[in-house]
Amino acid sequence: MALSALPLADAELAFDPHWLGVDEADALFIALREQVAWEVHRIRLFGREVDSPRLSCWIGDPEASYRYSGVRFEPRPWPDALRPVRLRLVQALGQGFNSVLANLYRDGRDAMGWHSDAEPELGAQPVIASISLGAARRFAFRHRQQPERRLSLELPHGSLLVMAGDTQRFYRHCLPRTVKPVGERINLTFRRILPG
Numbered sequence: 001m002a003l004s005a006l007p008l009a010d011a012e013l014a015f016d017p018h019w020l021g022v023d024e025a026d027a028l029f030i031a032l033r034e035q036v037a038w039e040v041h042r043i044r045l046f047g048r049e050v051d052s053p054r055l056s057c058w059i060g061d062p063e064a065s066y067r068y069s070g071v072r073f074e075p076r077p078w079p080d081a082l083r084p085v086r087l088r089l090v091q092a093l094g095q096g097f098n099s100v101l102a103n104l105y106r107d108g109r110d111a112m113g114w115h116s117d118a119e120p121e122l123g124a125q126p127v128i129a130s131i132s133l134g135a136a137r138r139f140a141f142r143h144r145q146q147p148e149r150r151l152s153l154e155l156p157h158g159s160l161l162v163m164a165g166d167t168q169r170f171y172r173h174c175l176p177r178t179v180k181p182v183g184e185r186i187n188l189t190f191r192r193i194l195p196g
């Protein structure tokens with residue numbers, strides 16, 4: 001399928017609801033469920049360290065260490081299942097990625113709060129490629145200064161959402177909890193950590 005631009009002022013978003021075919025997406029979900037060393041990350045929330053409401057794993061090339069929510073992560077090596085996906089992203093987007101944050105949302109209580117991926121290691125205008133697998137969940141953007149500027153969309157199995165340009169600078173995003181009964185979801189946010 002193809003990426004198309006999502007209109008949102010001050011942001012740069014491209015979306016393909018079916019970037020991976022269903023069979024491919026099924027296989028990737030099953031492989032990652034098994035191959036990734038899922039763990040509970042501790043995050044800083046209002047100055048306190050708490051368990052994050054999801055399972056996570058930071059994966060990347062050895063030089064790609066990263067601070068996330070106030071905690072430094074050394075990346076784990078790439079599982080075999082992710083290598084072809086990474087290559088395909090490089091070909092599709094013309095941009096290299098040296099790391100990925102994998103998240104596993106076990107059910108509707110697992111979520112990610114409002115944040116932007118604006119860590120200095122990512123540079124001023126990071127390209128972040130987000131692949132979703134498994135249960136479809138809602139994903140939302142809200143402008144930092146003008147809260148009426150917002151967008152919310154469903155991220156289905158096999159979809160790719162690319163955030164680029166000033167998206168992180170002007171917007172926060174989140175994956176809200178839901179009371180609907182939903183199955184497991186895996187999300188992969190591919191990133192490029194700059195050296196130094």
Ligand SMILES: O=C(O)CCC(=O)C(=O)O
Nearest residue numbers: 101103112117175187189
């Ligand atoms: O699970 C998602 O779709 C969002 C993940 C996210 O925002 C992140 O990993 O920074």
Ligand SMILES: [Fe+2]
Nearest residue numbers: 115116117173
């Ligand atoms: Fe994010």
